[in-house]
């Protein structure tokens with residue numbers, strides 16, 4: 001498989017906190033559209049397009065599909081066919097935390113679950129190791145020591161190179177960072193929180209802490225699952241059939257596309273047009289305006305969306321007037 005020889009010329013790479021790891025400003029996640037029923041040629045085209053554009057990071061989790069596990073299986077097959085020769089040019093992550101198999105050991109933050117789940121993920125993807133392994137969510141029922149000790153074990157075993165946490169709130173994250181420091185365990189290299197114009201919690205409850213501990217931030221759902229694009233702006237049918245909101249099993253449902261939400265996106269889209277960007281591009285650029293954000297993980301349903309998003313990484317400066325207008329529309 002031949003890839004674009006100029007793939008490293010336009011995508012900026014940003015350091016994950018104070019680690020040695022560089023991430024593409026735009027990463028690709030496989031939560032949606034890489035499952036068993038999805039068109040495999042389209043999956044292949046999306047991965048190829050991403051890599052051709054310098055997107056060197058693919059983000060997975062044990063439960064991505066549907067059914068859970070199928071995104072990793074599909075990725076593993078496409079990986080072997082197209083990318084195996086490029087292993088050292090790519091960063092692959094996976095996670096465990098949400099329900100994956102029945103019984104008491106198929107969910108949460110226990111050592112039993114995390115270690116077993118990563119072994120299964122590696123098998124499904126046909127990889128010897130992942131680059132980043134995350135605790136996918138905080139588990140208040142499991143001692144933090146056990147979850148972080150499991151991440152440390154996994155890294156020491158060589159099954160992952162870096163450890164990460166996802167969706168930990170500020171105080172819980174600080175506890176985690178202090179715990180690994182106290183035990184001299186593998187540091188937390190990345191935090192993966194949600195962040196977009198409509199969900200700005202990390203500005204007040206995370207970024208100062210990740211910055212203080214030198215931890216990188218890689219944000220998910222930067223387009224608010226597609227809400228921060230122009231697809232719901234049509235004059236009549238606000239829910240196109242080929243949109244995530246039209247998929248009954250997705251987390252984005254038609255009732256979330258309210259008149260108020262659409263009104264805000266219309267105002268934002270006006271700012272985007274003046275910047276010479278699509279709505280999706282501006283939403284993505286906005287998450288990347290803060291240098292503490294190492295990367296934004298997009299999802300996509302086709303290669304064109306990836307092309308549209310990738311260039312957003314080159315236009316991340318905002319004037320004070322633009323920021324004020326965005327703040328007025330979407331306060332933090």
Ligand SMILES: NC(=O)c1ccc[n+]([C@@H]2O[C@H](COP(=O)([O-])OP(=O)(O)OC[C@H]3O[C@@H](n4cnc5c(N)ncnc54)[C@H](OP(=O)(O)O)[C@@H]3O)[C@@H](O)[C@H]2O)c1
Pocket residue numbers: 028029030031032059060136166167192219220221222223224225226227229230231242243244245280281297298299300301304305306308309
């Ligand atoms: N750690 C966690 O708990 C967690 C949670 C959620 C996600 N994630 C990660 O973050 C990744 C991204 O999440 P997400 O899929 O919610 O991200 P997102 O980028 O906010 O939304 C992706 C959706 O936006 C639409 N879109 C993308 N580019 C577009 C463009 N240029 N123009 C118009 N529409 C566009 C598509 O929706 P349509 O399908 O409607 O076209 C696409 O499926 C996931 O794949 C996963 O890896 C992690």
